[in-house]
Amino acid sequence: MADTAEPLQRVMVVVAHPDDPEFGCAGTVTKWAQAGKEITYVLLTSGDKGTRDPALRPGQLAAMREREQRAAAADLGVKDLIFLHHPDGILENTLELRRQIAALLRQHRPHILITIDPWRHYQLHPDHRAAGQAALDALYSAREWNIFPEQLVEGVTPWQVKEAYLFWTENADYWEDITCCIDARITALARHATQVGADTAKLDQRIRERAQEVGKKPGYEAAEEFKRIQF
Ligand SMILES: [Zn+2]
Numbered sequence: 001m002a003d004t005a006e007p008l009q010r011v012m013v014v015v016a017h018p019d020d021p022e023f024g025c026a027g028t029v030t031k032w033a034q035a036g037k038e039i040t041y042v043l044l045t046s047g048d049k050g051t052r053d054p055a056l057r058p059g060q061l062a063a064m065r066e067r068e069q070r071a072a073a074a075d076l077g078v079k080d081l082i083f084l085h086h087p088d089g090i091l092e093n094t095l096e097l098r099r100q101i102a103a104l105l106r107q108h109r110p111h112i113l114i115t116i117d118p119w120r121h122y123q124l125h126p127d128h129r130a131a132g133q134a135a136l137d138a139l140y141s142a143r144e145w146n147i148f149p150e151q152l153v154e155g156v157t158p159w160q161v162k163e164a165y166l167f168w169t170e171n172a173d174y175w176e177d178i179t180c181c182i183d184a185r186i187t188a189l190a191r192h193a194t195q196v197g198a199d200t201a202k203l204d205q206r207i208r209e210r211a212q213e214v215g216k217k218p219g220y221e222a223a224e225e226f227k228r229i230q231f
Helices: 020-024 026-034 058-076 095-108 126-142 182-190 201-216
Strands: 010-015 038-045 080-086 112-116 163-167 174-177 223-230
Touching: 010 020, 010 026, 010 095, 010 126, 020 026, 020 058, 020 112, 020 182, 026 038, 026 058, 026 174, 026 182, 026 223, 038 058, 038 095, 038 126, 058 080, 058 182, 080 095, 095 126, 112 126, 126 163, 174 201, 182 201, 201 223
Parallel strands: 010 038, 010 112, 038 080, 112 163
Antiparallel strands: 163 223, 174 223
């Protein structure tokens, strides 16, 4: 008999920069990976402008940040990592970007999409707005037969994501208990040495305090919060 309640097994995380997943949702990613979900990270840029060191060229920084992201993802049990290499700092929600993400959704067929909430008031980082918007626009495109139909070859069919989780939101309605995984999240975050520096004690404290604060509402020791949209 066909199982109508298909488990939400595959997860795609679409973000702007290396370190966005670790700052936004890595406790949840770790917990879900441990529970057997298959996680794919899609990095739209490689964070190649994220330095104040004028001696460091964008190409060098991109390579360093991709290495850091690979190490962090390996710590968390992420299965797959995809870099699209758009330029950092000037990311736009173009049709081309939407097309690329839609193709990935159709090929990888994730049940769950995690991305940045593009509608948070005063979300000033243009890349964060563009990444969330592009991911959600692609989610819509991916399920339609007549949008980007050139992708529907060699067994590729439209794909309907079942749930979207938006982090860095001001409209949270879903809390994940990450008490199990807060240490793993902090260890993974420390992998991003070009961004967080060598002295991670303060970062450790800041992340723990924030996770405790978020956990107060649902009554968890530590939590991450999301706006959840179900389709
Ligand atoms: Zn970012």
